[in-house]
Amino acid sequence: MDVPQLLVASPLEVFEWVTGKKDAEVVQLVLKASLFIPPGKVRRKPVMLPDCVRTSNAHHPGKRKGDTSDWKGRTVKVCDNTTARNAFGRYIGRSMNGESREVAVGWEVAHIWGTVHDPEYFTAGWNMYLIPGFLRVLTEEQAQIPLFARCLHFVAWNLFFKDPVAVPAILPPPPSTDVPEWLLTFEPRFASAS
Template structure:
């Protein structure tokens, strides 16, 4: 019902969510992540029988168990801003895994968002597109080019082109300055391009983990040309999204990009 009302108002649930949600600045995360490396959220599955304040072992490393305090403290340290209590806002873990001390207070995993947005990004009742869009923003900001750290196995490209969903609407970064910063999705794609389209294509292919064959087929399908079959509908969708991103990042036309992809292995 909420989404129906938002669409009737002439916008989308993704646009509204991004207009009121805030990520940590890239420089702050690159300088220190995770913020507190020796704390993790308690978990019945991963730390059975242990409660808040207990000491546990994670992959040979001693950690103190917490509920939410240290994640909120990390947010405040990253941004220089206090959590606004009773405001309808909270800090959420974009990729989950709060029991992992490498992710619990990591800036790339934190987003300050309205409760209703957070509710739609959690496994109890997710809005799949919104959840993927928030994760795509995290991936694009912190891991696509010059990663802030080695990405864990549960972090990856979601196969979305945020320009298609946000247009010129910026991704908001909360900093110590008086006003939030905004990074437009198109600027992220442009920053990858540089002067060498072949290097850009290789970088985007690696980030998306796509085969040359699937990308060549995707370029041909977008041009309405015959091509080898895809292994699955998901490969088809993500390969086409990656080719569109390559075209925007390099400035090449689809025919020129098709020819470039054909020449690369």
């Protein structure tokens, strides 16, 4: 791939070119590198910080980090993704910020179903996973591999909703079953304190 082609290629196309992997193989690599919150911990506390939301021009217009906003008649605090990272750390019993950090720099908290403007989703253990930052671009909505979204939703649904560990007011949609066969036996890995 020459430079002009690189400049118009998606992150996935570049990754495929560099590694020689195809999209299904890339999805498998990303999922293998991802860490989820153990379902038992989510069952005990489905949403870590139920009064927090992430900034959103569409849902919390004009609000910045630290402001309060109204969400369906209730006051919520507008935050950035640091709040989700702290919530994830509380779920797994590890500090993820500052000098006492117990999770290496470069790991990022991402959301499975997005909808982070909703306090029921933003710090929900069933809606967060940990991913190496260098792979995260492949999961971002604007550059996302459609197959990755289907596979991620399939894994998370089976972890948290097949035998429900949480029941949010607005349940995420059931996952597509149009997934690779290897996903049917895929064993997700969990972040933990030990």
